[in-house]
Amino acid sequence: MTDWLVMVVVTTTSVGLALTLGIYGTVVLDRVIGRSIAGEPLRLTRALVGPFQHAALLLLQQRSDTERSDSATWAVAPALLGALAAAALAVVPLTPAVALEVSSGIVYFGATMAMVMVAVFLNGWSANSTFPLIGGYRFVAQALSFEMPLVLVLIAAALPAESLNVADIVRSQDTLWNVVRQPLGLPLYLIAALGVSFLGPLGLPDGIDLAGGTVAELSGTALLLWRAAQAAVLVAVSAMGAAVFLGGWLGPWLPGSVWMALKTLLLIALMVVAKHLFGRVRLERFVVVSWVVLIPVALVHVFLSGILALRRIGS
């Protein structure tokens, strides 16, 4: 019983801490990278304090309501998205000591990422307004297309570890990181990760061509929560990517948690750069590319990884 309690407390604190720092880091990185791409002076202090000021402003704003909105599901949507991010992060081993050993960790992660679709669709649907609804539709189309590559790539990474437990996958990269062992894995994963955190090229559900899409009718606290939850999802997928492809806590000199944080931030930074440099793709083209190229490539990737893993085990 006490073991169980300790585990819950440790996991909740570490996930909470990681998410808070991660969301803050994401916002700061977003501003810094955005300004350097725009060629503007960086103003680092402003970048560091800015998120708090912005959040305070939104907290003081009233929530708006639309005519005949589905207020219950509207309130649930950001909470669900944030909870999913936290739940996904819980199975990612942040340090060797704090690792929730779930024997089907990868499947669990895939399940939470599939649920993101529910949260985004609900957020778009509940406003009872056209642009958010179209945003919701768009995310469903987009999510059904990237979900398969996401899960397939993660399963391929599990093959050399002979385990679906994420901590085992990290341990299996002791000699060689998966980013080298499976060169196709990380690029495919990053595309899917951009999709699941609806960012940049795949930020279709809240594009400016829909005046903000799923967030068009949000204001105040609701908007703040939704943006925070979106950043939390980004943190969770980046942390998973760091654990599965970049060797998680493995690394010399520094403590494991620092390595993990650095690698996660690296992936977040990569995706934020993609957000600022690659404009939104056309949904139609993405869906076609996803089903015709990404999924077959992911299948081949699983097949090759399987052969390699078998040969390694055999020898």
Added chain:
Amino acid sequence: MTDVLFWIMSGISVLSAWRVFRTDSMVRAAYWLMVSFAAVAVILVLLSAEFLGLVLLLMLAGEMTIMAVFMVMFMMNPAGLNPMTMVHQHRAAIAAGVLSFLGLGAVGVFGRFPAGVSFATRDVTARLGMELLNDSMLIFQTAGVTLLATMIGALAIASRRGRYGLADEDSIEPAVENSQNAGEGPPSTEKGSA
């Protein structure tokens, strides 16, 4: 602890299953069903069928959203803003539901099952994997082929026969467009040629 969680989850699953048919909004109905399923998935995890529960969750997230989108597509009143009842043979259906509950419940309560067998151990997932790709490979393969056949079959049924082009080509059927040209002609082309 497990017991408390079990009671909570079974409560949620049954209550939300009941809500599915008691809400006006179709989207809510689909997601109540999802909540019910999610609770069942948690119970399965509690029973240490971890993999099964998680696969169920993975599957139903997409499934229920598709269901919700279908509802929005086909129903005239998906948000339930014009409440109306859409049921038939209501009493008979209630009777059938209660009867099947009583019958199956009786089997559960009065049936005799081999008891005293221990819970499954921690490496369930690994053992299931070995089973799937070893002795029971035929079952696994059959399920896979069935799903493949379903995919092809579903596409064949659902897609429009004799489609006239790619999905992104035009939203107007050729026939419609022709008749239009024969009549008045879209003003844009008329202007352009003039």
Added chain:
Amino acid sequence: MTVETLLLVAAALFGIGVYGALSQQSFVMIMMGLELMLSGAILATGTLWAMAAGGTPKGQLLAIVLVTVMAVEMAIGFALVVNVYRIRKADITEKLKTLRG
């Protein structure tokens, strides 16, 4: 958490599913009823696997087959709904007096 309580919950889910499948007019709602019945079946299978069959992996296979059945039911169901709607413009059972295509 005993075999009896678990099976009662499964029976309740199944019963609600039967009610839904029989009483609803909309095709998609009927499918929801069927899904609920299958969910009850999956729960019962899981229960008997864990508590009466001693957790042999073969028991879980049946549940996996049930999950497959669920997926097949959904896919074919939706395909039929789309096709019926395409041809007859019907989205509820009352508009469909015959099954001929």
Added chain:
Amino acid sequence: MVMRDAVAEGLRRLLIPLACRAPVRVFALAGVNSPTNIDDLRLRDDICLVDSPRSANVLWVAGLLPAPLQDSARRVHAMMSHPRATVWSRPSVMTAEHATLFPHATIVGPSEDLFEALRTVQRALLTKRHASDEALLPDEEPAPWRGVGPYGQGGTGMTGGVPYGRPMAERAPDRDGLELDQLPMRIGPFFPPFPSGLILDVRLQGDVVQEVTIAESLFAQGNVLSSGESQGDLLRDPFRRALTEPVPVGELELARARHHLRWLAHALRVHGLEALGRRVLMFVPALEPGKAGDILALRRLLDRIRTFDWSTAGVGILERQQLSGRGLGPVARAAGLSDDSRLVDPAYDKLGFEPLVHNDGDCRARWRQRLGEVIQSLALARAGAQPAGGAGSVESPRGVLRPETGPTPALLTLLPGLVRGMEWGDAVTTIVSLDLDVREARAASPVETPTSGKPAVERDE
């Protein structure tokens, strides 16, 4: 309960000083003859332009609002959440007629500092020294929330009718033959990606545009430019001046380059490349012929990024015969027509001017065309100090400009046929790529405008 209020009040006290230093959340309503250009706000660190009025604290009314837009403007105001305030940049003093439009607005004259005013207003709002704007419109439903059918639905049948003042979605043919519901909606006149004043009535199926009609209200009344004071910013425009008097080639070409760069920044923003858009905007104020190297570097960067290519290639193709001889400027030249009234201007002739041409006629060709013209214009501006124009028509950045009309009316007639069948995102890309200016549409002849408003309405009959 008292306890909770006290805690909430304490939290507010903590948050207010922080929030006072936050960038001002502004939603901009672009009118005519604004003393400050909306692009100047985008480069500001202390201002955050939002895409939806819902989450804005300050409504900035830029310039004067023509009468047909005033009702929509008040509706936008009604969408904002509390605390909210209005700041109105005006080229002239208030008249009694205007004072009723936004009675609570803070007025900023042409010589005053708009940014300071915006910051002050938001700070005053947060510290409650400035009361949040009261509702200008009554908060009531357009029709009673009860239909006429037996179950409260809209029509007497199962579908149809106008329940609660909103048309129900009706089935209509679509590209898949499923005949699902069509969703009618009105977009504009303050939809951020579109030029201010453009109102579209769209019928959507999913996000496929089935039909677009251009709402006539604006043009039919023809009063966008009617009041004399609202013509100021058009008169500042060198191309307007070149209609009647000679203007140096250098000035014209620099203005053209600026216009195209502003357009490019907007297009990049609509494609989700906000940071790159700001990079482009930063070139605008200090643009001079010597900066051609920077623009070439920008073009190389955009070429290397590719995604802007992908999302515009093959979208919104216009054929040559639709465009020829109508003075459609870069849009026509992007389709391979060397249609440019600068060819007949002796001043340009002396400079050896040859129009640039792209062949594809799609959105990608249009942005490349405009970027190429920026570089060409900078080269012309370096060489040309001699006066051009004054002949009654001039090649403006959008196409041939005449005293009475510009290229926009002709482009608007093409628009409904062009975007039909597109997904909404592509439709927005296309409309942005046409670079419309609704102010020009005023002069469209009364015969022409209605045609643009009614294609394919009775398609099914």
